[in-house]
Structure formats: C-alpha cells, structure tokens
Amino acid sequence: MEIRQLRYFVQIIESGSLSRASQRLHIAQPALSQQLKQLEEEIGKPLLNRSSKGVTPTESGLALYHHARFLLRQFDQSIAIVRSEAGAIRGMVSVGLPATTVSALGLQLVRRVRQRFPGVLLNVVEGMSGHIGQLMRLGQLDLAVLFSPDLAPDLVTEPLMVEELFFIIPEHSALIPAGRTAVSLAEAAAVPLILPTGVHGLRQRIAAEFENRGLSLNVVAEIDSLSLLMNCVYDEVGATIKPMGAVMQEQPKGRRWRCLSFSDVAFQRRNFLYSLPSERLTPAAAVVAAEIKETVRELIEGKAWPGFEEPAA
Structure with missing residues (x-):
C-alpha cells in the first residue's frame, strides 16, 4: 500500500465519483481505476459501492478513509518538519471549536499563532460540539475545545475554563423590564426561547436545570x-x-x-481542551495547544467580558 494510493482513495471518496476525482488529481480515469483495483486487492475487500450516481464507501472503505485521512495528515506534517530549517516549528494544525468559542477566542488565537509561529498553518474547524467531538474521535483533528470530560479514553483532556450561561435578549427587548441584571429560572421559563436542538450538550444542560425545578421550556424555535x-x-x-x-x-x-445572570442557580458550563496523545501530537500542535490556554488566560485576567472563570483546581 502506497501513500499515493491513499491520497487517490481519499480524493475519490470526497469527490463522490472517479471522474471528478480524476479531474481534481489530474490523472486519467483508467489509471485511477487501476490504482483503486490494486488497493482493493491488497485489502482483500471491496472499498466502494458503485452506482449510476457515483460511488460511496463500503463499511471497510469508510474505515480506511478515516485512517487514511489521519495518516496523510501525519505524513504531510512530517515532511514539512524535515524540510524546515533547524529549530523552526512548521506544519498544519487542525483545531475544532464550537461557534461560541470561536467568537470568544478565534480571532485572538489566529493572530497569536500567526505572529509567533508563522510556519504553522492553523486550520480552524467551527461546528456544533457533537460534530467536533466526532471529528476528534476519528482522529481528524489535533485539538478541540469541548464540554464533556469523557469523550474518548485515548485522548488527553484538561480543564480549560468555566463559562457562565446568560439569559440573552436585545437591549430594546421588553421581555424583561429595563434595569434588571438577573432573572430567575421561572421567569425564563415564561418567555419564548430559541435554543439549539436536543442532540447538543448545551440544550441538554439547559433542559436538565429546568426539569430539576419542575419547569417546562417554552421553546419556539430550535436553531443550530x-x-x-x-x-x-x-x-x-x-x-x-x-x-x-x-x-x-x-x-x-x-x-x-x-446578558442577564440567573438569580437562583449557578448556571455554568465547563470547557475542556482535548488533544491527541503525546506520541501522536506534533510539535506544531503542542505550541497551538499552549496558545489556546494562554489566550483563555488573557481573556479571564483581562476581565473585558464577564462570565469566564478559571477551572477549579
């Protein structure tokens, strides 16, 4: 099995057809088909389901695709390190961040990495926490910020920060009288709410808190x-x-x-920094992990925004 074959296979899966993959790879389709045939013969199992609409991976093909993505990223990073001048840190680092975390940290993190490590290509993947967690489990990310401490036993997890959850309305809203700085859970339950769908951790955290008080959520829209x-x-x-x-x-x-606090409950969400095990973590990923932690520290110490705390020891 060759690195070239894995690159071809990944491109076929991501293109959805051999013809599109051949165009993107600038390889004749018969030659690409021959490489795929050799790969399937070496694996000993079919890797693709073929139809008039294109190709989709078999169960074996999907497993190979996920591992190939990881191996190719590691290979490319290794080549970048070897080619770089002595002592320079280079390579691509994929970081998964939920949308609210991107808003809080994203710009400052990109700026810091660009200024301090110009040889590092930062690949930020924004998504809902469930999607980010799945990518991290599959080894398609080097680092991720998530809200559960037990995503997978083979990943390294460390507390990053604690966020307060706020009841948020526009300044001009009449839902809560002007001048109020806090609301109760009962008051929040009485107004129409827009929340993420139930598969996401934030929604589950909110629902559990209201259920504990015997309150029902008045959800008028679910938006991810x-x-x-x-x-x-x-x-x-x-x-x-x-x-x-x-x-x-x-x-x-x-x-x-x-942004109103809750007067009758400590409504918080813990954030955790996930990384690959040390033997799989590149030098570039290690320095980006350190920059994430430093960015969070500055956010908390600067006190420009309320609601961020250091995790308990």
Missing part, C-alpha cells in the same frame, strides 16, 4: 446556527440562553444586548 439564532433573538422572536461568547462579535455590528 449561531448567527441565525442571534439574528432571530435580535428580531425579538424569542430570548436565548448562551455563554457570553454568543455576543462577543455582535457589538461591532451595532447591536446591543442584555
């Missing part, structure tokens, strides 16, 4: 897009419950928000 959710909240479709990161990129747009 942070930008659309905040647009709807600003348009007064309903309020939401989010960490401060949800509004950290909103003020430059001219929007002003009221």
